[in-house]
Amino acid sequence: MKKQSSLPLLELTDIRKHYPVRKGLFRKASGIVRAVEDVSLAVNRGESVALVGESGSGKSTIARMASLLETPTAGEIRFDGRIITARREKSLREFRRQVQITFQDPYGSLNPRLTIGRAIGEVLRVHHIASGREVTGAVRKLLGRVGLSEGDGNRYPHALSGGQRQRAGLARALAVRPSLVVADEPVSALDVSTQAQVLQLFRELRRTLSIAYLFITHDLAIIPHIADRVIILYAGRIMEQGPVESVYRDPSHPYTKALLDAIPRLKSGRGPSRPDSIGGDIPSPLNPPSGCPFHPRCPLADEECAGRLPELVPTGAGREAACLKLHPRQDDT
Amino acid sequence: MKRPSFARRFRASHLGVAGAVGMLILYFAAFLAPVLSPYPPQEQNLQAGYTAPGEDHLLGTDKFGRDILSRVLHGSRISLSIGFVAVALSISLGTIIGMLAGYFRGWVDTILMRTVDVLLSFPRLILLLAVIALFRPSIYLLVVMLGVTGWMGTARIVRGEVLSLREREFVLAARALGFSTPRILFRHILPNILAPVIVAATLNIGNTILLEASLSFLGLGVQPPAASWGSVINDGREALTHAWWIATFPGLAILFTVICFNLVGDGLRDALDPRLER
Numbered sequence: 256m257k258k259q260s261s262l263p264l265l266e267l268t269d270i271r272k273h274y275p276v277r278k279g280l281f282r283k284a285s286g287i288v289r290a291v292e293d294v295s296l297a298v299n300r301g302e303s304v305a306l307v308g309e310s311g312s313g314k315s316t317i318a319r320m321a322s323l324l325e326t327p328t329a330g331e332i333r334f335d336g337r338i339i340t341a342r343r344e345k346s347l348r349e350f351r352r353q354v355q356i357t358f359q360d361p362y363g364s365l366n367p368r369l370t371i372g373r374a375i376g377e378v379l380r381v382h383h384i385a386s387g388r389e390v391t392g393a394v395r396k397l398l399g400r401v402g403l404s405e406g407d408g409n410r411y412p413h414a415l416s417g418g419q420r421q422r423a424g425l426a427r428a429l430a431v432r433p434s435l436v437v438a439d440e441p442v443s444a445l446d447v448s449t450q451a452q453v454l455q456l457f458r459e460l461r462r463t464l465s466i467a468y469l470f471i472t473h474d475l476a477i478i479p480h481i482a483d484r485v486i487i488l489y490a491g492r493i494m495e496q497g498p499v500e501s502v503y504r505d506p507s508h509p510y511t512k513a514l515l516d517a518i519p520r521l522k523s524g525r526g527p528s529r530p531d532s533i534g535g536d537i538p539s540p541l542n543p544p545s546g547c548p549f550h551p552r553c554p555l556a557d558e559e560c561a562g563r564l565p566e567l568v569p570t571g572a573g574r575e576a577a578c579l580k581l582h583p584r585q586d587d588t
Numbered sequence: 589m590k591r592p593s594f595a596r597r598f599r600a601s602h603l604g605v606a607g608a609v610g611m612l613i614l615y616f617a618a619f620l621a622p623v624l625s626p627y628p629p630q631e632q633n634l635q636a637g638y639t640a641p642g643e644d645h646l647l648g649t650d651k652f653g654r655d656i657l658s659r660v661l662h663g664s665r666i667s668l669s670i671g672f673v674a675v676a677l678s679i680s681l682g683t684i685i686g687m688l689a690g691y692f693r694g695w696v697d698t699i700l701m702r703t704v705d706v707l708l709s710f711p712r713l714i715l716l717l718a719v720i721a722l723f724r725p726s727i728y729l730l731v732v733m734l735g736v737t738g739w740m741g742t743a744r745i746v747r748g749e750v751l752s753l754r755e756r757e758f759v760l761a762a763r764a765l766g767f768s769t770p771r772i773l774f775r776h777i778l779p780n781i782l783a784p785v786i787v788a789a790t791l792n793i794g795n796t797i798l799l800e801a802s803l804s805f806l807g808l809g810v811q812p813p814a815a816s817w818g819s820v821i822n823d824g825r826e827a828l829t830h831a832w833w834i835a836t837f838p839g840l841a842i843l844f845t846v847i848c849f850n851l852v853g854d855g856l857r858d859a860l861d862p863r864l865e866r
Contacts, residue, residue: 322764351766364757368779377775378765424761431765 604855677735682742690750
C-alpha cells in the first residue's frame, strides 16, 4: 500500500452513535442503543478498506456516518484534513461531490419513477458536470463504464435485474467523479455469479479511476478480492484491523479467528478439522456486556475480560487488535 | 413478476368502472348544460309555478315556475367546479404540509400535526358556518373555506408516506449526492406518494360537493338566483309536502355524484395500492 499523501482522505476519530429509545406519552428516553462506540478509522487516497461484522455490529451506521447521512453522537470526521462534522449542509457541497454511497438493496436504491438515464442525468446537471446536449453523451459514457448499454438508460429500475440495478446505482455515484465510495453491502443481495461480476467491476473502477473504497460487508470470503485493509467490527467496536493478507494468514483476535474459520472452503480437503463456529449471538446494543464485548462468546475469556475493556493496541506490521489475552497486563509494567 | 398495467387493474374493479362511467355522464351533463336545458335556468314563469313533472317540464318547476331540470343541469356546473377547485386547494395544502412534517420531523412535525389535531376536533360544518357568517357569502369565499378546512386528512396520509420514504435508500442516495431539499421533496418523494393522494382527492370531491350542498341549503353557500344543488333543495324545502319534485331531483343528483366519486376512489385505491404490488 503506497501512500500518495500523508493525510488520510477520510478519517473518523472516536465516533460514536447512540440512539435514544423513547417510550410513553411524553417520549421519555428509557434507554440507549449503543450502535457504534469509539470507532476510529482512516481511509487513504486510493485505498480500499473493508469493514466487516455481523448484522447489528454497527457497520451500516458507520457507513452512513462516514457519508454524513447521520450525525455522530460524539467524535469527529475529517475529510482531506478538514473537520466536516457539525457543518451545515450548504457548506458540504464539495464533500457531497467527493464522497458517494451505494446501498445493499438494489430495489430501494433507485427512484422507481425515474429511468436510469434520467436519474444519472439529474446528477450531472445538479453538479454542473454536464448541461444541455452533453448530458446524453455523458450518461452513455457512465453507463458504458459500469457495463450497461445505452438502451438500459431508458429503462425503469423495475425492468432491470439486481446486478444491473447495482451497476446503475454505481454509475449514478460515479457521475460526480468521487474520490471515495462508501459501498454498503453492495453485493450481498445478489446471487453468487452476479456478485463476482459486480466485484470485478468495483476492482476495475478502482484501477482506472483510483477511487478509494470503504467497503462494508459481512462476507469475509469476498474481502481479499476487493480490499487492502480489513477492519473487524463487533458490537459497535473495532476488534482487529490490518492488511488483509496478514490478518487472514495470522489472525490475532479470537473473534477474527472464529470468523475466518467459519468461511467455507473448497480446497481444505482433509485438513485438520476446524472448530465449530462460535455459538451465541451478538450482544444487544441496548445492554452491552461489561468489559470486552466479545467475552461471553470468547473461548479464551476469563474474569479479567469481563471486567476490563481491551484497547486497540498495535501488534506490529500495521496491525492493531483489541484483546487482553494478546498483551496480558501490558499497562502494569 | 410483472404486474398488470394500471388500466387493467382498474378495470378489474367493476364498481370503479361504473363510477367512472357515471362521472363521464356527469361531465357531459355539466359541459352541455346550456344545450341540454330546455329553459334558461333563471327564467321565471309565474303562471307555471309548482308544475308537477310532465310533458312541458320533465322534472317539474318551482314556486317561480323555473324549470327544475335546467336548474339541476346548471347546478351541476357550479357544484362540480366548487368541488374540484376546493379539493385542488385542500389537497395541495395537505400534501405540502404533510411532506414538510414527514420530512423534517422534530418540532416542525409536532407543530403541524398538533395543528391538524386541533383543526380536526372542530366539526367542519360548524366551523364553516361560523367563518362564512362573518363575511358576505360568495362562491369564492366558499371555495377557499372548503379548501382551508379540508386538508388535514391528506396531510396525515402524506406525512405517513413520507416518513417511510425518507428512509428509503434512493432518498438517502439523493441526499448523499447533495441534492437540495426542495429537489428531494418534489422530484424524488412527491412522485412516489401521488397514488394515495389521488385516491384521497377523489374521495374528497364527493364529500366536498355534499358539504357545499349543505351550506347552500343553509343559505350560506351559493346565493340566489344562481342554482346549485343545495340551493335548489332549499327552494323546495317549504314546498316539500305538495311539490316533492323540487327537492328530490337535485337530491338524487347529489346522491349520484357522491356515489360515483366514491366508487372511483375505491377502484383507484384497489388499483394503486402498493401493498398489492408484485
